[in-house]
Amino acid sequence: MTERRHQGRVALVTGAGAGIGRAIATRLADEGCALVCTDVRCDAAAETAAQINRASGQAIAFEADVRDRRQIETALAGAIEAFGRLNYLVNNAGLVTMHRLEDLDDEAWDLVVDVNLKGQFVVTQLAATHLRQAAPAAVVNLSTIESEVVVATTGHCQPHYNASKGGVRMLTKALAVELAADGIRVNAVAPGPVQTGFVPGVDPTDPRVPPAVLDRLLIRRLGQPSEIAAAVSFLLSDDASYITGTQLVVDGGWLTR
Ligand SMILES: NC(=O)c1ccc[n+]([C@@H]2O[C@H](COP(=O)([O-])OP(=O)(O)OC[C@H]3O[C@@H](n4cnc5c(N)ncnc54)[C@H](O)[C@@H]3O)[C@@H](O)[C@H]2O)c1
Secondary structure (H helix, E strand, O other): OOOOOOOOOEEEEOOOOOHHHHHHHHHHHHOOOEEEEEEOOHHHHHHHHHHHHHOOOEEEEEEOOOOOHHHHHHHHHHHHHHHOOOOEEEEOOOOOOOOOHHHOOHHHHHHHHHHHHHHHHHHHHHHHHHHOOOOOEEEEEEOOHHHOOOOOOOOOOOHHHHHHHHHHHHHHHHHHHHHHOOOEEEEEEEEOOEOOOOOOOOOOOOOOOOHHHHOOOOOOOOEOHHHHHHHHHHHHOHHHOOOOOOEEEEOOOHHHO
16 A cells, blocks of 8 residues: 555645656655646646546646746645645756757757756745745755766767756755755755656657666666656655755666766
């Protein structure tokens, strides 16, 4: 039987319409949490909420771009109206675009840094009002091994992505310090390569691992979204009650050597 360790709690997950975000939302719901699923793609967020409700969970959905304060405020107000409180925030929404350095223009830089880094700031700042009134309260930010090392398996790296996620690592620490007095824990999960549609042009149904990626892995396969969701659920849970300001790496051993 699924452990109901999040029973009676309420979570908002950004980017909940696909991949890791959907896996986090369904995992938390399976463990008793009520879910507010948000995504820039309204239909995708609604489908995640529908899956949860079909499985006898509780979920509502909102279209919300993490850069849009008005949409985020609407989703937060909806959470309070539907469920009365907010215990957890998962800053999961993120994206990457692929360019050589000479082709990386200001538009691509701003898109990736704004969604991945500023979005986590915006949503946390707005959600903090509600998290302060809840007990327990916790935040998990999606980072990446690329906050620690530069990955260039396609032949070139993504400086804007590295910069955004390096920022997430330090934002996590700063938020942990700022929010500690309010009883809110803040941590990050740093995945290695996970089988989703995250990398443009990569088929999310294809489990094959490019040789350059495989060479780095001690556990020689792609991670599954559910394996990232398990780590997020742990860091939100009371089992992690003495953990704040840290980044938990879930990477099949990528960073080990
Ligand atoms: N898949 C990987 O290999 C991997 C590895 C390390 C870290 N991550 C991180 O995990 C997180 C989730 O990635 P994923 O693999 O599930 O990707 P994904 O592309 O499958 O899902 C991302 C979701 O975020 C949504 N989104 C994009 N821009 C948004 C915005 N402005 N506002 C709100 N929602 C938005 C998308 O619509 C999509 O539903 C990201 O932060 C990513 O950086 C992924």
